[in-house]
Amino acid sequence: MSDAPESSDKKEEETSIPNPEEDESEDSSDEGEGGASGEAEMDFLRNLFSRTLGLSPGEKVLDELSLEGVARYIQSGKCKNIICMVGAGISTSAGIPDFRSPGTGLYANLQKYNLPYPEAIFQIDYFKKHPEPFFALAKELYPGQFKPTVCHYFIRMLKDKGLLRRCYSQNIDTLERVAGLQGDDLIEAHGTFYTSHCVSFLCRKEYNLDWMKEKIFSDEIPKCDKCNGLVKPDIVFFGENLPARFFTSMKMDFPRCDLLIIMGTSLQVQPFASLVSRVSNSTPRLLINMEKTGQSDALMGMFGFGGGMDFDSEKAYRDVAYLSTCDEGCLALADLLGWKVELEEFVKREHERIDSKDKQDKAKSTNESSGAAEGKAPGVETEKSDKKE
Ligand SMILES: [Zn+2]
DSSP: OOOOTTOTTOOSSSOOOSOOOOSOOSOTTOOOOGGGHHHHHHHHHHHHHHHHTTOSOOOOOOSSSSHHHHHHHHHTTOOOOEEEEEOGGGTGGGTOOOSSOTTSSTGGGGGGGOOSSGGGGGBHHHHHHOOHHHHHHHHHHOOSOOOOOHHHHHHHHHHHTTOEEEEEEOOOSOHHHHTTOOGGGEEETTEEEEEEEESOTTTOOEEEHHHHHHHHHTTOOOBOTTTOOBEEEEEOOBTSOOOHHHHHHHHHHGGGOSEEEEESOOSOSTTGGGGGGGSOTTOOEEEEESSOOOBOOHHHHHTTOOOOBOSSSTTOOSEEEEESOHHHHHHHHHHHHTOHHHHHHHHHHHHHHHHHHHHHHHHHHHHOTTOOOSOOOOSSSOSSTTOOO
């Protein structure tokens, strides 16, 4: 048995995704936005050089490095392209286990699957030969309920108020979609459980979450009904590229961002973490997290990613850390913006709607006593009936 590939140099908190090259992946949602990307790339380089050479120091946009300062900036009307970058921390209050990251005890619990090494369960080559452990784990960790958090609905409010440029998520739990963000609002950098595809390159037939859930809970290995190939949720496995949209949208979005809000991520996973340095050097950056993160570290420096977060030094001029849970942080910001009541009512209303739909679904499934493990048409209806792409 050889060493676990690529595992030795990982950070202890979260694992990194190899192959972040910007080549085409087989992701079908490529928007073909590449036309202006050369220009955006030049903007990025210009920014990087001016920062590195200390040429143009960033402009101080916030009147105060605090949540109040951020709120006043949002209210000033000068801030219309907010990007949210979110990670597992925004879903923990929804009871979603941190599916892929060690630290949840997940990797320690994998012995029963007889893996050659723990990470194999999320490695694409291993999965294609031995899909059983992954689906057994998916069943074990499958969320009982998909109920977005206050934080998810806060992001939705930014969208409704015309302030959200895009939300970049590392999560695969689909809660952004349940909260009402749609395909174009969202970059699921590490993929999603929302859709699945046949792994055969020639086929690539798409399946929805209901179809996949049924397979997972009936302990069936999901097989394509067209070509009998293996069907895999569209989450990014180790050894797979990030979705092409991640790279094309990133180049368009970040140079135009006028406020970056980073929530519930320890900024340990590349290339996601390096996004914070892609905004202009005047763009304010707000971190809502349990601890400070993203400050310049040797690793980021080595790869040429400057622009680590600076909350505390004498030179700090644009970064704000609000240390709390994501829900508390969003409520506090909503309060300062005068949106608190609206947000709380929105959350209550949406949660009631999800609860009543759950009840209906349960009642329906107990009435349908026929098992229904076969012959269901995939790909048409989505689990969240009122969401569409
Ligand atoms: Zn197929």
